[in-house]
Amino acid sequence: MLVDFEIVRKAQAGDAGAFNEVVTAYRRRIMGTVARMINRPEDVEDVAQEVFLRLYYSMDQLRSPEVFEPWLYRLTVNASLDYLRKRRRRGESRMADLSEQQVLMADAAAGTRFSEEESQRAKTREFVESLLSEVSEGDRVLLTLKEVEGLSLKELQSIYDVNESALKVRLFRARQRVLKAFEKSKDAAAKAGLLGKAKAAGQAGGGEVGDED
Amino acid sequence: MARDQRNSERELDSLLAAYRDACQAPEATPEFMPALWARIDARQSSFGFLKRWTEGFIAAAAAACLMAVLMQVAPEDNKAVVYQSTYLEALTQDSTPENSIFVDVAAVAYPDQYDSAH
Numbered sequence: 001m002l003v004d005f006e007i008v009r010k011a012q013a014g015d016a017g018a019f020n021e022v023v024t025a026y027r028r029r030i031m032g033t034v035a036r037m038i039n040r041p042e043d044v045e046d047v048a049q050e051v052f053l054r055l056y057y058s059m060d061q062l063r064s065p066e067v068f069e070p071w072l073y074r075l076t077v078n079a080s081l082d083y084l085r086k087r088r089r090r091g092e093s094r095m096a097d098l099s100e101q102q103v104l105m106a107d108a109a110a111g112t113r114f115s116e117e118e119s120q121r122a123k124t125r126e127f128v129e130s131l132l133s134e135v136s137e138g139d140r141v142l143l144t145l146k147e148v149e150g151l152s153l154k155e156l157q158s159i160y161d162v163n164e165s166a167l168k169v170r171l172f173r174a175r176q177r178v179l180k181a182f183e184k185s186k187d188a189a190a191k192a193g194l195l196g197k198a199k200a201a202g203q204a205g206g207g208e209v210g211d212e213d
Numbered sequence: 214m215a216r217d218q219r220n221s222e223r224e225l226d227s228l229l230a231a232y233r234d235a236c237q238a239p240e241a242t243p244e245f246m247p248a249l250w251a252r253i254d255a256r257q258s259s260f261g262f263l264k265r266w267t268e269g270f271i272a273a274a275a276a277a278c279l280m281a282v283l284m285q286v287a288p289e290d291n292k293a294v295v296y297q298s299t300y301l302e303a304l305t306q307d308s309t310p311e312n313s314i315f316v317d318v319a320a321v322a323y324p325d326q327y328d329s330a331h
Contacts, residue, residue, distance in 0.1 A: 023249065032238030044239050049249045056253050121235035128232040147229045148236070179218075182225050194231075195224055 001069060002026055008065035019059075023052050030076050036144050037080040039129060040087075051079045074159045077145065084137055123192050127185075134181035139174035146171055 002025040010018035027048065034047045054075050062071055132140040145151045145159070156167055189195050301319055
């Protein structure tokens, strides 16, 4: 927990100061999750605000402060999914849908100067995002939550409201689909030098994500 | 084949872990909190309007129900005529010529009742 239970209780009772504390404590984490889920930097802040807006108006439904974090995650996932649905209805394109030339132009317009490390990170992000764009939105969100956000099966169960075995099947299938896409583009990843560096980064980062269950 | 699969799985896990490290959470702009509170206030005022409207509607509906109940309960002046007398009494009181034959028949058929009515 990033804040004391007492702060959550006070926020529940309508204390604006306590609510501000909760927002300040979780803002970064929520924005990170939203960013990975919606894959559109310019809308991250807007969706994160929507999460906290929903939090404000549903604080009284929280049974106990102990379940605050999974509950906040659930709000985050739902707000992100709602955003994705709206975007799909509007038929907007993502960076991944643009041509290489358009992406280069967008990068140039942003005028970003990458250091070598940052360039490697950008390559990793780009590669994984293109890999995840090969599968359905549902698979992408589920895998992002499990493998990248590191949510436990129990937390995912409460978010998706399904039983453990159904969730495991969904996860397995989603992972198999990503794996299939990965095997197709493995050569490109190796050429970009992502595999060796990713392995090192994975080991440095404390091993594999998603093995806790 | 199975070994290749395991290798791919390991590489994918490493790649996803590297991706997690590469994705730094974006920093919120200084406008984050004021904009959030503005949205909360906007929602609150629209909720307030809806709440007031709903309360007004409920009050009007309750008043209409009450009025309907009162109209059912209140005594009416033009209620149907309730006859207090018997058939024969009413017949003898009604002295139109058309009814006289019935009075005569009644006097013969029910002499006791006819006498008490007179």
